[in-house]
Amino acid sequence: MDITFNIGGEAGQGIDTIGDLLTQVFVQSGFYTFTIKDFMSRIRGGYNFSQIRVSDSPIHAPIDDIDLIVALSHDAIVGKRNQLVDGGVIIFDDTIKTEELDACHYPAPLQKTATEVGGNIRMMNAAALGAVLAVTRFPFNLAETALSEIFLRKGRKVVDANVEVAKALYNLTKENWIGTCAHDMSTVKMGPCKDRLILTGNRAIALGAMAANLKWISSYPMSPSTACFQDIVSNAQRLKIGSLQTEDEIASLATAIGASFAGARSMVTTSGGGFSLMVEGLGLAAMTETPIVIYNAQRPGPSTGLPTRTEQGDLLFMLTASQGEFPRIMLAPKDPIEAFDVATRAFNLADKFQVPVMILGDQYFSDSVKNVPRIDAGKVEIDRGKRASTMASEPYERFKLTEDGVSPIAFPGDQGKFVVASGNVHLENGHITEDPDIRNSMVEKFMRKIPQILKTLNPPQVFGGRGAETTLLTWGSTWGAAYEAVKVLADKGVSINLLHFCDLFPLKTHILTEVFSEAKGVVAVEQNATSQFAKLVLMETGLTVDKRVNKYDGRPMTPRFIMDRLKEGGIS
Amino acid sequence: MITKEQLEGPQKITWCTGCGNFGILASLKNAVGELGVPQNQFVIVSGIGCGSKIPHYINLNAIHTLHGRAIAVAQGIHLANLDLQVLVHVGDGDTLGEGLGHLMHAARRNVNLSVFIHNNGVMGLTKGQFSPSAPRGYVSSTSPPEAGAPMNPVNVVAYALTAGATFVARGFSGDQKGLVALMRKAMKHKGFALVDILQPCQTWNRQLNWKFYNEHTYSLQENGHDINSRIAAIEKAFSNGDKIPTGVFYEEKAPTLAESLALPPDGRLRDHQTDIKAVQAIIDELIL
Numbered sequence: 029m030d031i032t033f034n035i036g037g038e039a040g041q042g043i044d045t046i047g048d049l050l051t052q053v054f055v056q057s058g059f060y061t062f063t064i065k066d067f068m069s070r071i072r073g074g075y076n077f078s079q080i081r082v083s084d085s086p087i088h089a090p091i092d093d094i095d096l097i098v099a100l101s102h103d104a105i106v107g108k109r110n111q112l113v114d115g116g117v118i119i120f121d122d123t124i125k126t127e128e129l130d131a132c133h134y135p136a137p138l139q140k141t142a143t144e145v146g147g148n149i150r151m152m153n154a155a156a157l158g159a160v161l162a163v164t165r166f167p168f169n170l171a172e173t174a175l176s177e178i179f180l181r182k183g184r185k186v187v188d189a190n191v192e193v194a195k196a197l198y199n200l201t202k203e204n205w206i207g208t209c210a211h212d213m214s215t216v217k218m219g220p221c222k223d224r225l226i227l228t229g230n231r232a233i234a235l236g237a238m239a240a241n242l243k244w245i246s247s248y249p250m251s252p253s254t255a256c257f258q259d260i261v262s263n264a265q266r267l268k269i270g271s272l273q274t275e276d277e278i279a280s281l282a283t284a285i286g287a288s289f290a291g292a293r294s295m296v297t298t299s300g301g302g303f304s305l306m307v308e309g310l311g312l313a314a315m316t317e318t319p320i321v322i323y324n325a326q327r328p329g330p331s332t333g334l335p336t337r338t339e340q341g342d343l344l345f346m347l348t349a350s351q352g353e354f355p356r357i358m359l360a361p362k363d364p365i366e367a368f369d370v371a372t373r374a375f376n377l378a379d380k381f382q383v384p385v386m387i388l389g390d391q392y393f394s395d396s397v398k399n400v401p402r403i404d405a406g407k408v409e410i411d412r413g414k415r416a417s418t419m420a421s422e423p424y425e426r427f428k429l430t431e432d433g434v435s436p437i438a439f440p441g442d443q444g445k446f447v448v449a450s451g452n453v454h455l456e457n458g459h460i461t462e463d464p465d466i467r468n469s470m471v472e473k474f475m476r477k478i479p480q481i482l483k484t485l486n487p488p489q490v491f492g493g494r495g496a497e498t499t500l501l502t503w504g505s506t507w508g509a510a511y512e513a514v515k516v517l518a519d520k521g522v523s524i525n526l527l528h529f530c531d532l533f534p535l536k537t538h539i540l541t542e543v544f545s546e547a548k549g550v551v552a553v554e555q556n557a558t559s560q561f562a563k564l565v566l567m568e569t570g571l572t573v574d575k576r577v578n579k580y581d582g583r584p585m586t587p588r589f590i591m592d593r594l595k596e597g598g599i600s
Numbered sequence: 601m602i603t604k605e606q607l608e609g610p611q612k613i614t615w616c617t618g619c620g621n622f623g624i625l626a627s628l629k630n631a632v633g634e635l636g637v638p639q640n641q642f643v644i645v646s647g648i649g650c651g652s653k654i655p656h657y658i659n660l661n662a663i664h665t666l667h668g669r670a671i672a673v674a675q676g677i678h679l680a681n682l683d684l685q686v687l688v689h690v691g692d693g694d695t696l697g698e699g700l701g702h703l704m705h706a707a708r709r710n711v712n713l714s715v716f717i718h719n720n721g722v723m724g725l726t727k728g729q730f731s732p733s734a735p736r737g738y739v740s741s742t743s744p745p746e747a748g749a750p751m752n753p754v755n756v757v758a759y760a761l762t763a764g765a766t767f768v769a770r771g772f773s774g775d776q777k778g779l780v781a782l783m784r785k786a787m788k789h790k791g792f793a794l795v796d797i798l799q800p801c802q803t804w805n806r807q808l809n810w811k812f813y814n815e816h817t818y819s820l821q822e823n824g825h826d827i828n829s830r831i832a833a834i835e836k837a838f839s840n841g842d843k844i845p846t847g848v849f850y851e852e853k854a855p856t857l858a859e860s861l862a863l864p865p866d867g868r869l870r871d872h873q874t875d876i877k878a879v880q881a882i883i884d885e886l887i888l
Contacts, residue, residue, distance in 0.1 A: 055888050177888070224888045231886070239879045243869040244680060263882055264862040267874045270679050271861065275705040279672040282665070282702075286645070286676025289663055290684065291870030294676070312666050312673075402887060405880040439870055440643045440661035441681055448610075448655065450664035451648075459610050459656045460664065 029059075029084045031211050033160065034097045034111075036077035036104025039070055045153045046098060047078030049178065050160065054082045055226065055399045056174030058219030062508075063397040064090045064584055069251070069335040075103040084219050088363065088508035090396075092588045095211055096163065098156050100138075102126060115210030119159050121152075132207035134163060136197065146193040154190040158197035163205065165214040168198050223401045227364035229393035229505070233323055234259035236371025237295055238267055239405040244287035244294040246272040246280040251335045252391035253297040253325035277302035281309030281322070288318045289449065291439035293375050295321040300329050300342045303349070310384055311350035314474075316449040317427065317435070319378035319385075319413075321371075326390040328582045337582030338392035340504055343560040346386050347533060355381065355477045357485070358533040360388040360504030365400045366530060367393070372408045377484065379413040381477050382434055388532070390555065392584040393505035413437065416445065425456040429469055433476030478534050485531040488539055492518055492525035498599050499547040500590070501573060502554070503529040503561045510553050512587040513594070522599065529561070535568045549574040551594065555585055602633045609657035618810075620799030621651050623773030624718055628687075629658060630776075631783035637685045645674035647699065649691035650725050651718030651799070668698025675711045675857070682858055682867030685787060688715040693723040696732040696754040703756075707763035707792045711857040714786040714793045717756060720801040721808045728804030738807060757849055758837035760794045761830060767793035768833065768849045772817050773800070774810060778846065785848065791856050798844070813844070820847035827851045 035046045044065070051061045060083045067076040079094070081087055093113045099105040099120035112118070120126065122135035129135075136159040142151040154175075161171050172191060179187040227235075234256045237245075247257040257273075264271045270287065274280040277298055284294040298306065303324045313320045324346065328339035346358060357377050361367035370387060378385040416424055416436035424445035428435040435456075438445045448458030453470060455461050492514045502510045507528050514526045527543050527550075529535075544550055552562035552573040557580040562573045577593040579585050594600060607629045615621045632642060642660040646652035648667035655662030661684075665673045670690045678686045695703055695717055706713065721738065723729040729742040730749040733756065737748035744750050760768045767789040771779035779797065786793035798817070800809045825847070826832045833850035864872040 052888055225883065226886055226888060235879070235883055238874065238882065239876065241874045243872055243874075244676065246676065266878055266882070268862055268864045268869070268872050269874070270863055270869050272675075272679070272857075274672070275701055278669065279702050279705070282669040282672035283676035283679075286663075286673035286678075287680040287869070288676070289673070290643075290677040290680035292680035292872075294680075308666055309669070312669075316663065399888075403883050405876050405883055408876070439681070440677065441641055441684055441870075443640065445640065446659060446661050448662045450655075450662075451666055452664060457610065458662075460653070 030081070030087070031095045031164070032079060032081045032091060032093060034077050034079045034094045034108050036075060036097065036107055037100030038073045039067060039076050040072045041100045042150070042153050043076055043078050043100065046156045047080055049153055049157050050080050051226070051397060052178045053157070053171050053174040055224055056177060057170050058221050059084060060087050060221045060223070061397070061399050062087045062090060064392065065395045066583070067336050075101065075107050077104065077108065089512050090584055090586055092586050096160060096209065098160060099124070113210060115208070117163050117207060117209045119156070119163060134159065134201070134205050134207060136201065138197070141197045141200070142193055145196040146189050151190055151193045154193040155197045158194035159201050161194070162198045162201035163209050165209070165212050167214065167216060168195065170216065221399065223399045225400050225402050226397060227400050228255065228395055228397050229361065229364050229367050229389050230256040230325065230395065231259055232364035232367035233371045233387065233389065235403065236368040237321070237375070238263060238269070239408040240372040240375040241293050241410055242269055242295055242375070243292035244270045244284060245296065246274050246283040247297045248274055248277045248280050248302055250299045250302045252327055252394045253299050253323060255394070256323060256325070257297045277305040278309065281306040281320070284320060285309060285313050285316070285318050288320055289316065289440070293379070295323060297323045297325070299325050299327050300345070301332065303342065303346065307349045311352060312451050313384045314350065314354035314356065315451050317382040318449070319382055321374045321378055321385050321387065323387045323389065325394040326388060328580065334582040336391065338390045338555060338584055339580060339582060340388070340390055340506065340555040340560070343388065343532070344563065346388065347564065353471070354474050355383045355481060356533065357381070357383060357385040357481060358388060359385065360530055360532055361393070362505060362507035362528065362530060364398050368403055370530065376409070376411040377481070380411055380434070380484070381481055382413065382437065383477065383481070388504055390505055392555070416442070418443065420444070423457070426458045427454060427456045427470070429456060429473055432480050433473045482534050482536060485534070485536055487536050488527055488529045490525055490527055490539065490543065494525070494543070495546050496525035497523035497548045499543050499550045500524065500526045501550055501552045501562065501565070502526065503532055506553055506555050506585050509585040509587050509590055513590040516587060516591065517594070517600070524599070532561070533564070535564060537569050540565060541569060541571065544571045551575040551577060551597070553577040553585070553590055555579050602639045604629060604633065606639060607633060607659050610659060611656040613657050614653065615650060616803045618802035619650070620720060620773040620801065621654070621718060623776055623779065624651070624716070624797055624799060625654060625657055627776050627779040627783055628654070630780040631787060632660070635685070635784060635787055641683055642685045642687065643677055645670045645677065645686060645688050647690040647694035649694050649723070651689060651691045652694060654689045667694050669702065671695065671699060671702045671706045671713065671715060674713050675706055678712055679858060679861065679863070680869045682863070686713050687787070688713055690715065690717055692717060692719040692721065692733040693731040696756055700732070700754065704759060704763040707760050707765040707794070709857040710764065710766050710791040710854050712791055714783070714789070715795070716783065717794070717796050718799050719756070719796055720799045720805055721753070722801050722804045724801045724804055735807065755837060755840065756794070756796050758834060761834050761837055761850055765794050766791035766852045766854050769794070770796040770798065770846045770849065772798045772813055772846050774813060775846070778819070782848065789851070791854055798846070816842065817844045817846050820845045820849065
């Protein structure tokens with residue numbers, strides 16, 4: 029079973045609610061779900077959709093085929109019709125004026141049933157759900173249990189009314205609708221999936237940060253990162269986290285650097301445009317060796333670009349942002365579960381090496397919803413790195429030259445110490461200097477950190493076994509679509525595997541060189557136009573990929589997209 | 601009491617002979633010494649410019665930051681540990697130009713900082729270009745040749761007052777006694793305190809020199825000014841003509857930013873441990 033629902037309509041019509049309901053019903057019923065959100069940069073109107081893929085085996089990406097469309101506007105009837113499979117059904121509200129549609133499609137009395145049965149037009153969501161379940165012949169009793177649990181949070185009365193509405197349209201549909209759907213789920217029992225934690229990438233980053241003892245966040249709202257900031261702020265009181273929406277991104281990073289300098293684990297969230305403003309702050313954090321975590325949920329640029337769409341276009345920018353040379357760490361989680369881990373690691377790495385750590389997400393990663401296994405926050409380990417001794421007899425020196433390049437840290441207010449830092453080149457005690465020998469020592473101190481960092485970072489992962497003829501090379505959120513493409517092709521007998529990077533920089537080259545020598549062809553698959561990761565690989569290793577798959581329309585990568593490009597290149 | 605010896609600066613001063621910054625440094629040492637706050641609880645945050653080198657000339661915790669961003673960095677330091685006494689030392693070129701937005705917003709947040717502006721009307725360290733507080737017509741290497749600085753100066757006292765600062769004063773580096781008193785008041789004030797410090801640049805500014813300020817300043821407090829009236833303060837702020845008022849323009853008690861944030865009871869985010877069970881509960885609430 030692998031079925032995709034597309035719920036489309038205008039912003040403000042409750043598309044997300046219907047989508048969430050469907051997701052919840054299927055998760056409650058034991059299925060794997062993967063939901064993407066496609067919306068325009070506007071508050072009302074337009075054409076938005078939420079697309080839910082449901083399967084009885086694990087899924088990691090959206091696919092192009094749509095089995096069922098729920099349309100709340102005319103645009104939504106036509107918007108994705110070309111992706112509807114044979115035997116696919118469009119359910120649309122019967123008040124929408126439309127050209128003659130095939131009889132297989134279904135003008136459903138969504139508004140009417142919500143008003144007449146539920147007494148509230150907002151119950152259209154439950155009505156739509158009833159119609160979807162009827163069309164797919166999904167057993168209502170299974171859904172009813174799920175629905176009750178979902179609505180119970182809003183009170184018994186709400187449960188009854190919504191279940192009544194859903195049931196009314198379910199029954200009405202069964203009686204009146206004459207079409208057939210390619211998917212008949214009448215024999216569906218509970219699915220095999222036990223994963224019931226509903227996560228987006230943004231939320232996973234927020235949870236990871238909170239579990240990692242985040243104590244300060246200052247940000248400026250910017251799509252698609254804002255939900256992460258909001259998640260943290262909404263729990264700030266409960267967990268005692270200082271938070272501030274600043275006047276701009278320049279202030280947000282500067283304030284976070286201040287908080288970190290004073291001893292609080294700190295982060296900022298932003299997108300590429302905001303990160304552009306943070307660049308001088310990045311340099312200050314680096315020069316003062318102040319630990320900081322920067323989360324960039326990327327979107328297509330340059331400039332405002334496509335504010336609510338996806339791209340992996342900031343990799344090289346983030347790699348080289350700021351004047352001067354210094355160690356930095358870049359991590360790009362592939363999915364929400366890895367994102368939680370990446371967020372917790374990011375804070376430990378920042379403290380351990382006293383460097384900026386940057387997490388690269390993107391709108392697709394940030395907003396997509398997946399049901400995942402429960403996360404055990406108790407397993408999170410916190411490593412605040414080298415602290416200066418409280419018993420020291422000598423005057424404290426914040427930038428003491430050490431073998432590994434990392435100086436024991438102290439914070440202003442610590443007994444018997446003066447902590448001095450400077451964005452200028454400085455002496456070991458933090459006061460400024462222009463001495464060439466000290467400059468050399470301090471640069472070399474920076475550089476000594478890099479091999480230590482490399483030892484600590486995770487190696488890339490190989491999926492599909494070593495030694496394949498073709499290797500796909502991916503990083504971050506593109507993993508899901510590539511992973512599924514590899515699976516489909518391997519099942520067909522194609523010799524193909526996937527080399528995937530989460531820890532991007534400093535780049536671990538060992539497995540990379542091995543896989544390049546094993547494969548006849550390496551194909552970089554990236555959500556950008558210029559294969560930026562392939563360029564990084566070339567820069568660090570001299571290795572060149574053989575083919576490139578690029579997508580830069582702002583819409584998420586799908587397995588089919590990758591397979592079509594591979595086919596053009598003779599791999600199928 | 602912190603002695604002069606304890607505050608002795610780690611580095612040799614690089615300011616020009618006769619620089620107005622000397623008076624500010626001397627006043628700062630006096631004010632810090634007598635405040636009654638332990639020496640290791642002070643943090644100086646500076647921007648970029650001659651005045652912003654002050655952390656290297658006094659023995660305190662310090663971070664010497666970026667042009668214009670010192671106030672933003674300082675507010676983070678303050679909020680991570682409310683025990684700290686955070687002092688911001690910045691120039692006019694720095695904070696009235698690139699940093700003006702941060703100043704206005706920090707003022708309206710009433711974040712508990714003392715901001716000391718070393719105001720000399722020129723970009724000294726880059727060799728005398730007109731600064732945002734240079735008078736209209738001030739001739740420098742980057743002003744239009746005939747007109748001089750082709751715009752009115754930033755009136756920082758007026759800006760701070762309209763932005764909502766809760767302590768606003770102006771001192772003069774040549775009046776150390778007065779300046780020490782203003783600095784002490786600013787440090788004791790709970791909220792956003794700004795002291796605009798008139799400070800001649802001997803080397804570049806031929807107009808705003810010691811003689812000019814000695815002849816053109818007068819004390820608000822000796823002339824019956826009501827420091828509890830924001831409107832009266834704004835009037836005085838705009839009375840910069842032949843006579844420049846110094847002293848306290850305005851003072852008010854108001855809630856500070858820290859009081860509205862989710863800080864731990866002891867005000868020390870730096871030492872606070874998040875309850876991991878509470879995080880687990882947040883996670884578990886997301887489970888269907």
